[in-house]
Amino acid sequence: MTSPPDIRGIGVVGSGLMGAGIAEVCARAHLDVVVREVSPEAAAAGRRRITVSLDRALRSGKIGEKERDDSLGRIRVTSDLDALADRDVVIEAIVEDEHLKTAVFGTLDKIVAREDAILASNTSSIPIMKLAMATTRPQQVIGIHFFNPVPVLGLVEIVPSLLTGTHVIARSTEFVQDALRKQAVRAQDRAGFIVNALLVPYLLSAIRMVETGTATAEDIDAGMVLGCAHPMGPLRLADLIGLDTLGAIASSLYAEYKEPLYATPPLLMRMIEARLLGRKSGRGFYLYDNEGGRR
Known part of the structure; x- marks a missing residue:
């Protein structure tokens, strides 16, 4: 698997079913992953969720023991939001609540240092424009919508807003298809997408x-x-x-x-x-x- 050369560090906000799955597939694609949770207890639970999923893949013969251990070694789960500062791509995967998601994007806008970092949402239905306008860089915001269970299902919806840059769309699509080996489909920024x-x-x-x-x-x-x-x-x-x-x-x-x-x-x-x-x-x-x- 290969990723765009400028995408090596991935941040994931949230380690529920979707966030944990996204972290797992990114780690299995040999990317460095930082997952942020709201508390040390939630971070520990997220780490366990990822471990259980990788153990299940090991038992079913989908991965070997070395890949399981190496993937876990590429994932750090923390309650420190500043740990996302150096990420190339940050994917928000919290509860499907517009106000909470908007707050996350406003915070990421202040924390993520790289000016051309992709700020993505795994939202299932909230228009990307609403999230993008919570930032000072709406051209860097895009929807990258995975499906549950993330390690199993091969589809990802790429959802640009009216202001998303063409380079961001291309990099996001390349990241999904070349690094994660999933099929990307392009959707308009309408609630629910496709x-x-x-x-x-x-x-x-x-x-x-x-x-x-x-x-x-x-x-x-x-x-x-x-x-x-x-x-x-x-x-x-x-x-x-x-x-x-x-x-x-x-x-x-x-x-x-x-x-x-x-x-x-x-x-x-x-x-x-x-x-x-x-x-x-x-x-x-x-x-x-x-x-x-x-x-």
């Missing part, structure tokens, strides 16, 4: 079917897997994404388009309020064990 603009109405429709008693979650998922050759049914996929994340994406889409198909179903809102968030909480439309497997 995949979520199509996927989320489908997932919300499935939730409405459960809500109205049209069918059970199990039967809906079986119908789409066995009848349409989908690898995973919509309710199981919603649980995997996280129902809170799905609700946040739906809210961004509805705010942008005002289309009823993007409106959050009441059942989804109640489940989020009850913290029944899917795999990460142990219960959503299905029950899960501590390893995230179905019960």
Whole structure:
């Protein structure tokens, strides 16, 4: 794997499922990775999450022991935001909240020293322009949107805003395709981009079917897997994404388009309020064990 010669140091803000996955694939691409979390405890949890994922890849034979150890050695997880100052690319991967993300970009603008550093967001739905305008260098801000689970799925959406520089678009695409060996697709800066603009109405429709008693979650998922050759049914996929994340994406889409198909179903809102968030909480439309497997 090769990366643009001026991209060697990667920063990741956040070490949840997405941030940890992004850090892992960058480290496996022989890049130096610094992950920033909000506290030493969160940093330790993020390190464990990355280690568990690499151990899983080792057990399945996808990587060898040396690659596992070398990849871990390329990752530093810290609660010190200043540790991102020397990074060539910083990828924000925190919770899908516009105000929190905007605050992160305002802070990164002050901290990241390299003037031509790429400031990227892994947002699923928030327009990149809103994040870019929190900085004094909107031409350096771009969306680099990975998909969960990051080490497995091969797609990345590249989302420039109206002000993103052409050189930043080219470097970001080269970084994704040449270094990370993922397929980059170009999306316009519209809420939801390509995949979520199509996927989320489908997932919300499935939730409405459960809500109205049209069918059970199990039967809906079986119908789409066995009848349409989908690898995973919509309710199981919603649980995997996280129902809170799905609700946040739906809210961004509805705010942008005002289309009823993007409106959050009441059942989804109640489940989020009850913290029944899917795999990460142990219960959503299905029950899960501590390893995230179905019960």
